[in-house]
Amino acid sequence: MQTATTAKTNAFACRTAQGVALLLVCRLALFFCSNTAFSAAEAAGIFVATIVQGLLLAPLLLRTDAPPHGKGSLWAYRLFGGFWAARVLAAVWGMLTALQAPYPRLSCVLLLLVACYAASLPFAATGRAVGLLLTVAGIAFAFLLLGGVRKLEPLLLWSAHTGETPATNASRLWTAFVRAWSQSGELVCVPLLLQNAPTQNRRMVSGWLLGKGLGLPLLIGFGLLRNGRLLQWAGNPFFFLLTRVQRFAAFRTDGFWLLLALTCAGTAVTVSLQMLALPSATSKGWFRVPYPWLRLLPIPAILAVAALFVRQLPADGWFAGGIALLGIGLPYGERLWDWLQSLRQRRKTEGVRAE
Amino acid sequence: MNRWGLCLGTMLLGGATLLLLGGCTEVRDRQYAKAIAVAHTPDATSWQAVLCCHPTTEQATAQPTVSAEAVSLLPERLQAQMGPALYMGHLSTLLVSGQDLQDAAGTALLEWGLQTHWLPPDCGVLDTLTTSACAVLSEQPEADWEAMRNAAVASAQIPSRRLADCVGDDWNGSGVTLLPCLQNTQGTPSFALSVRDASGLLGVLSERACRGLALLGGDWKRCVLPILQTDANGNRQCAAAELRICKAFVSVVERTDARLELRLHLRWDAPLPSGGFCTKAEWQSLCATTLTDTLIAALEESAVRYGADCCYLRESALQNGVALAKTATQPEWRAALQAATITVASCTQTDAPFGWG
Numbered sequence: 175m176q177t178a179t180t181a182k183t184n185a186f187a188c189r190t191a192q193g194v195a196l197l198l199v200c201r202l203a204l205f206f207c208s209n210t211a212f213s214a215a216e217a218a219g220i221f222v223a224t225i226v227q228g229l230l231l232a233p234l235l236l237r238t239d240a241p242p243h244g245k246g247s248l249w250a251y252r253l254f255g256g257f258w259a260a261r262v263l264a265a266v267w268g269m270l271t272a273l274q275a276p277y278p279r280l281s282c283v284l285l286l287l288v289a290c291y292a293a294s295l296p297f298a299a300t301g302r303a304v305g306l307l308l309t310v311a312g313i314a315f316a317f318l319l320l321g322g323v324r325k326l327e328p329l330l331l332w333s334a335h336t337g338e339t340p341a342t343n344a345s346r347l348w349t350a351f352v353r354a355w356s357q358s359g360e361l362v363c364v365p366l367l368l369q370n371a372p373t374q375n376r377r378m379v380s381g382w383l384l385g386k387g388l389g390l391p392l393l394i395g396f397g398l399l400r401n402g403r404l405l406q407w408a409g410n411p412f413f414f415l416l417t418r419v420q421r422f423a424a425f426r427t428d429g430f431w432l433l434l435a436l437t438c439a440g441t442a443v444t445v446s447l448q449m450l451a452l453p454s455a456t457s458k459g460w461f462r463v464p465y466p467w468l469r470l471l472p473i474p475a476i477l478a479v480a481a482l483f484v485r486q487l488p489a490d491g492w493f494a495g496g497i498a499l500l501g502i503g504l505p506y507g508e509r510l511w512d513w514l515q516s517l518r519q520r521r522k523t524e525g526v527r528a529e
Numbered sequence: 530m531n532r533w534g535l536c537l538g539t540m541l542l543g544g545a546t547l548l549l550l551g552g553c554t555e556v557r558d559r560q561y562a563k564a565i566a567v568a569h570t571p572d573a574t575s576w577q578a579v580l581c582c583h584p585t586t587e588q589a590t591a592q593p594t595v596s597a598e599a600v601s602l603l604p605e606r607l608q609a610q611m612g613p614a615l616y617m618g619h620l621s622t623l624l625v626s627g628q629d630l631q632d633a634a635g636t637a638l639l640e641w642g643l644q645t646h647w648l649p650p651d652c653g654v655l656d657t658l659t660t661s662a663c664a665v666l667s668e669q670p671e672a673d674w675e676a677m678r679n680a681a682v683a684s685a686q687i688p689s690r691r692l693a694d695c696v697g698d699d700w701n702g703s704g705v706t707l708l709p710c711l712q713n714t715q716g717t718p719s720f721a722l723s724v725r726d727a728s729g730l731l732g733v734l735s736e737r738a739c740r741g742l743a744l745l746g747g748d749w750k751r752c753v754l755p756i757l758q759t760d761a762n763g764n765r766q767c768a769a770a771e772l773r774i775c776k777a778f779v780s781v782v783e784r785t786d787a788r789l790e791l792r793l794h795l796r797w798d799a800p801l802p803s804g805g806f807c808t809k810a811e812w813q814s815l816c817a818t819t820l821t822d823t824l825i826a827a828l829e830e831s832a833v834r835y836g837a838d839c840c841y842l843r844e845s846a847l848q849n850g851v852a853l854a855k856t857a858t859q860p861e862w863r864a865a866l867q868a869a870t871i872t873v874a875s876c877t878q879t880d881a882p883f884g885w886g
Contacts (some may be wrong), residue, residue, distance in 0.1 A: 272646050274618050276559075325747070329778075332847040334855070335701060403697030408644055414693075417651035 186366040186448075190374050192301035193367045194381035195308035196445060200360035201386055202311060203442035205412070206435035207265035209272070210353065211404060212397035212411045214331065215343070219350025220394070224387030227361060228379075234365065235376050248452050251366065255449030258359045259289075262446065266439045272410055275432070285440050292440070293447035300448065304441055311434060315389075319396060322419035326399040333398065335405055363445060366452075559616045564674055565648075566624040566662035604647060620652045621675035623692060625708065626662035643696055650693035653678050656710035656723040658730065665711075678709060681720040684753075687739050688746030688839075690722075698839055703866060704859040705837040707734070707742070724835045734830050741827025744820075745777050745840050754799070754823070756815050758807060768806040770816050774798040774879065777824055781846040781869075783853065789869035791828055791842065795820060795876045817876050828871050836863030 188196070210216060263282050270278035292300065335342070360382075368375045397415040407414070416431055595606045608615055642648035655674055657665045682689045687709050698706040710723040710733060722739050724731040734742070743749050752772045759765050776796045784790050797820055801812045831837040843862060846854035853865055 274616055274646065327841065329841040329844040329848060332844040333701065334844075334847060402694055403701035404650065404693050406700055407650070407693075407696075409646055409650070414650055417649070 186297055186363070187369065188297065188301035188367065189305075190378045190381070192305050193378040194385065195304040196301065196367070196441075197360045197363060197378075197382040198385045198389075199304045199307055199311070199438050200363065200442040200445055201358065201390070203262055203435070203438040204265055204357040204359070205390060206431075206438060207262075207269040207410070208353075208357065208412070209268065209408060209410055210350075211407045211409075212394045212401055212415065213333070213346070213350075213405050214395075214398060215346040216350045216353075217391035217394040217398070218347055219352075220354045221387055221391045222347075223351050223354035223358065224383055227358065228383045228387075231364060231379055234368065235372070235379055238372050251362065251449050251452050254359075254362050255446045255452070258362070259286075259443045259446035259450065261359065262439055262442045266436065269410055269435065273413060273432070281436070285436065286443065289440050289443040289447055292444040293451065297448060300441070300444060307434075307437060307441060311438070314430065314434060315393065318416075318419060319393075322396065322400055325419075326396070327402075328399065330399050330402065331395070333403055333405060359442075359446075363449070366449070560611055560613045561616050561619045563619065564622040564624065564666060565617075565620060566626075566657075566666035568626050568661045568663045601641065617647055618649060620649055622678070623648065623652050623654050624657055624662040624666055624674070625654060626657040626660060626665075639692065639696055640699075643692065648692060650691065650696075652692050654690060654692050654695055654708050656708040656725075658710050658712060658723060658733070678720070681709070682743070682748050683750040685740055685743040685749035685751070686736075687720045687722055688743045689748040690839075694839070698837070702843065702859075703836050703838040703863040705731070705835055705863060707831065707837055707839050722831075724831070724837055726835075731835050735826065737823050737826045738830035739827075741823040741825075742831060742839070744772075744775050744824060745779065745827060747776070754816070754819055756806075756812075756819055758811075758815060766806065768802050768804075770799040770802070770812075770819070772797060772799050775820065779828065779840055779842060779845060780849060780874070781842050781851060781854075782849050783846075783851045784870070789846065789851070789853075789865050791832060791869050791871045792874040793821065793824055793828070793871065793876075794874050795824065796879050797877075798879055813878050817878065821873050821876055825871055825873070832866045833869060833871065834867070836867045838862065838866060842866065 263286060266285065267278050267282045270281055275281070292303075364379060364382075367378065394411075397411055400415055400418040401411065404414075412435075413431070595603065595610050604615065639648075643650055653675055655678065678687075681687050688707075690707060690709050695706045695708060698704075705724060705726045707722045707724055710721050711718055712721050712733065713719075719736070720739070721736065722734045722742065724734065740752075740754075744752065752775065754770045754772065756768045756770045757765060758768070774797055778794050780792045780794065782790050782792060795817075797816065799812075799816050801807075801809055806812070807815065828840075831839060832842060843854050854862070857865060
């Protein structure tokens with residue numbers, strides 16, 4: 175029988191860089207979907223929250239072995255995974271609705287379907303996907319910063335709400351601090367990602383904290399220097415920032431940035447679902463075998479496609495239908511691939527025997 | 530999981546999917562507005578939309594005017610008239626008119642449009658002054674207001690002013706905003722800036738002041754300034770100075786007599802035109818004088834005459850530790866700007882394209 179620690183190691187084992195990418199991508203998902211204007215208080219709130227999180231995680235990093243997970247903590251992870259998947263999906267729905275994107279609910283359903291399937295794959299696949307995703311996001315952020323650096327207005331660093339007092343300023347910082355915590359769901363993943371390698375663990379957590387604590391405030395500061403005096407604006411500040419940067423006018427919801435936001439959100443939901451379905455120490459198979467309820471996925475997906483075609487929505491129908499069919503096809507494709515592999519293996523074995 | 534569990538799960542998931550699909554917005558039934566006109570009167574606010582591609586004509590088409598007593602009723606009325614949902618994500622121009630556009634209802638209109646995401650924050654605003662915006666839009670539904678406005682910004686006629694900038698001035702500026710406006714000067718339409726506050730239209734800035742604000746804004750692509758000179762015989766000569774570099778900013782400091790001082794810092798370069806207009810030294814002197822006059826006119830007309838703060842003067846004052854900027858209410862800040870003095874702190878001719886500002 176496997177021990178609890180081994181079970182944990184099997185479930186969320188990945189490379190250091192992949193762990194950093196996973197934590198950052200999960201944070202980016204809610205950053206893209208956030209609905210608060212970029213301000214100095216927001217940047218400071220994230221920075222301070224990151225420092226506090228680092229201090230809280232320090233004792234965990236001093237351990238020489240990975241923390242074991244008992245039955246109770248596994249259930250806590252599962253509950254949190256379910257809650258976090260719902261939270262991210264709600265944030266995505268809110269973002270799509272605010273951007274007046276077509277089919278916001280359907281997009282969330284399809285996102286969930288794809289995330290469900292992705293969650294059934296081995297965790298190594300998620301690790302590789304987030305590594306790739308963060309690389310793409312990093313390149314895009316670099317282009318964004320380069321595209322807008324010429325038009326920065328340094329004076330806007332001193333932007334302030336008219337007639338504000340030091341008390342309101344402190345209150346704003348506190349609100350931003352609390353918000354930064356409420357968006358740091360990836361924090362719960364950290365103990366799951368810790369392996370029996372203290373140096374690797376420290377590198378991973380430091381990379382994540384540096385990326386979050388410096389990268390996000392830098393991006394918010396950049397937005398602040400571009401967004402003018404709209405400190406009371408209650409909209410998605412990131413997509414607003416894109417409208418203010420030349421060659422990035424993507425406020426109109428279509429384009430690379432929305433796809434990146436949706437992909438990050440999909441990854442965050444996938445990781446949450448993998449937490450939701452964390453294997454207990456006595457169960458077998460871990461992530462190699464699709465969950466039993468995965469068998470149900472094709473049915474709602476087929477219904478979604480049928481409903482789309484009944485409603486005669488040509489352009490978007492084809493696209494949404496394509497995604498749904500992909501979701502349906504992949505599990506069977508995987509089984510086909512496994513069968514082909516076993517066939518090949520059998521032939522090889524027979525060949526060896528014949529020789 | 531047994532067979533009954535599978536059936537139940539399937540029914541639940543399938544039912545949830547169908548329920549979620551029930552609320553979909555159909556893309557084909559959407560109308561995309563290219564320009565919107567808002568004419569505000571004390572009794573009602575009228576809106577008119579020009580659609581990007583009308584389903585029947587495939588051309589930009591002006592819709593009949595819609596009026597509503599309350600701002601929040603306008604989208605519903607507009608949609609009721611047109612049928613399909615109106616999508617404003619592609620809105621490029623918002624035409625406004627009315628003496629009291631910036632009164633309580635008028636401000637609420639722009640703010641409400643922005644806060645409810647009904648109006649995109651980056652759409653251009655155009656003031657039609659005393660002419661009804663709806664009338665202007667219905668007369669010229671095919672006009673490309675966005676292209677005209679962009680051309681004016683690129684040639685430094687006016688600064689780039691978007692809806693977000695106007696609302697930002699109202700929220701965290703001095704409560705006075707500058708809107709690009711289209712006016713007829715001797716029969717020729719030209720762009721200028723109208724000044725509005727809560728009491729309504731205050732006036733229109735001169736061409737020189739608008740150019741000065743465009744240079745301060747820094748969004749221009751090509752700027753040609755007329756340089757005038759009177760020769761020894763008393764003949765007036767004119768040459769065109771094409772600015773290669775013009776970086777200007779204003780810093781706000783508090784003087785010993787508690788008044789504000791707007792200090793103008795300027796760095797510029799304009800090549801001497803061929804044809805023996807004057808010597809290089811004379812050319813530099815003439816250009817410097819013209820440029821500083823233009824920028825001073827901009828500050829005098831906008832900040833000192835009307836108390837408008839569209840060049841981040843308050844932020845500059847905060848940066849320089851002016852106590853008033855921290856504590857003043859909007860009317861107080863406006864009064865302080867109106868009592869301010871303007872000085873030229875530096876005016877440097879340079880070949881270096883990069884540097885401060």
